[in-house]
Amino acid sequence: MPSARWSLRGRLIALLASAAIASWAAGGLWLYRSSLAESDRLFDAALVETAHAVLAVVAHEWLEEDDDEIELKVVDHTHAExxxxxxxxxxxxxxxxxxxxxxxxxxxxxxxxxxxRRVAGTDYRVYSLQAPRQRGSIHVAQPLAARAAAAQAAALRLLAPGLVFALLLAAGVWLIVRRVTAPVVGFSRAIDARTPGDATPVQLDALPAELVPVGHAVNRLLARVDEALRHERTLTADAAHELRTPLAALRAQAQVALRARTDAERSEALRELIGGVDRAARAVESVLTLARLDAKRIDPAALPTVRLDELARLETAEFDDAARARGVALAVEVPPLELRGDADALAILLRNLLDNALRHAASAVRVAARAADGSVVLTVADDGPGMPAEQRSRAFDRFYRGAEGGGAGLGLALVKRIAELHGGDASFIDGLGGRGLGVEVVLAR
Incomplete structure (x- = not known):
């Protein structure tokens, strides 16, 4: 069971009030001990003063009478009790x-x-004073219990205002903390009250300066969430629209297979049906991959080091059979280069570029790379028919298909998104020998 969390307000109130009470307690203890010590000095001074007062009275009697026959009246003084x-x-x-x-x-x-001294079962503080010429002595005493009770009562009377002040201070701390933290509470309530689709920035005017960076971070997060949701809604809508056509084609091929009169017609329809299923599966896989990349954020400093030359040779090897079947020479000219990146994402980028190039190449495809100004420039070029300038401006858009209309229209969109995640971009260049088309991808190192 998770432990209960303290609120910031509760923590501040508890800490400040505890500090105030602890300060009062420390000061009160010092004051209490000092008061007791001062009371002891005052009581001792009273004993001395009383002894001298009594001596002044009896000295005259000792001069006129025998010191054993002295008679005194009761001395009236303020501490008679x-x-x-x-x-x-x-x-x-x-x-x-x-x-x-x-x-x-x-x-x-x-x-x-x-x-x-302990006299008749009672403890006393005693002051003894000898008369001149050894005529006699005066003993003035005060019960220690009465002395302690009076001292403690005086000390407590001094502590009482301090306790009241400490309690008032704690109440003041409570009010001040509530007032100071009110903008924070209001900020959290404003966020809680938002509807799922509301990504408008939160107002930061009422926040203290120390929390304004937190507010800006929340607004940036809202903007990123809104962008991700917008991408997801767009992707979902586009995918639903784009998948209607292959699904309709699959249905048509299935109906052709059902109506086939010969085995040859049925086999041809089933082959077309399998091809359509494969294309639909690739389209769904591309949609899912793009959705995953849209939600992904890459911290370049936390990424492992990738050997681009090894990755290029590994991915190119998977297309060797397809290249030979098409009569296309597949060349890899990538020197030993390292960069920080997501190896899986970079492999997807290479596969999409190679797939596009092989589908349009006449006789050759080349994969090359070079280092330039703190980045790596990767190019995949072919010698095919190329792409008109008016199509190049839209070719990186999602679900865009050229004049040939092949594929799901997501390959180049995936390439551009992966390049952006790696702090770079993708663009078109001329193909091989002044023909065809090439894609240049700049990746941060």
Missing amino acids: SLFYQVRSGRGRLVYRSPGAPAEPFDDAHAQGFAT
């Missing part, structure tokens, strides 16, 4: 603790600075 402090005398006795503070000391009596 999460900051706790203890006051200890110079002898280490706990003389005062804030409301909610545990009775167990936060730290050693002579401790100084920050520490993390």
Whole structure:
């Protein structure tokens, strides 16, 4: 089962939205960690500030009273719900603790600075401050759980706007991608909506510049398809028209055979019938070959190398018997030449030229070739009656027959089409000894 394909629009939306969310996540992680670190610094600063504030209050009491008999009022400060402090005398006795503070000391009596302690089952961040002249010590503590909760809440409040922005950015990406890809979607729908016979160029005005070459390629493809269909329709119509005559002749010969009164008459009619069948078969084969060549496109760079001299000798050898039967000398003057080409198509070209030449030659047919300016020039010439100038202009047309009316009228059309597929052309030249007719085919190397 084929895997589902992503659309270009879906891929762009997914990638851009993922990039936006990933960027927010990376930035959010950095901001979250930075916020926690900054909160730790601020909380530590609050512990230090509170310790010094408490020391300022108790210092006066230590000067007037015994440090073990000190009595303090509750100090009002903004962090009363999460900051706790203890006051200890110079002898280490706990003389005062804030409301909610545990009775167990936060730290050693002579401790100084920050520490993390577990007191009465609770973890605290503790700051200890020693009074001047060792009169006592101040311990200010904050529960780590409350500290972490406050820091995380502050960090999340900073991240929330970023998340909203990332979601808005993803929605914006979705809208922008839909708008940007709308011409592409419209282009594909315009192609889908076409009828099979509609080959008019697709309008490219709405396409972005990057896709205009694709649009031109589609229009060129439509033009090629239209040309191929036109060739096919023309060939089909012409073939249907041209095959009526040989089919009618076959029917007539069959009727003659049926009405024959003697074996000789019947044998003659059957021979004519077989000949007609052979001609019809050749006509059908020519039509099919031409149809196949019309649909074919050749990339010269991808073609194999063909030895034209070997191909010419091989194809000419097939006509040796026919040439001897007609009393025609068949000469091959092709030097070692190579070109990139379709060997099968070139063989068809040679066979058609040889067949035409042998049917009209008086005594000689010559196959020759030469190299010229990056191409190969192949000629097949005879010494027959030739062809009038007015017929030459139409002789390469499909189903055109000369005054003799022989064949299906497709041989030279096949020759011209094969030459065109090989980047060349076909034309008429004078025949041998100033008589007859020759065909010159130029093929790209």
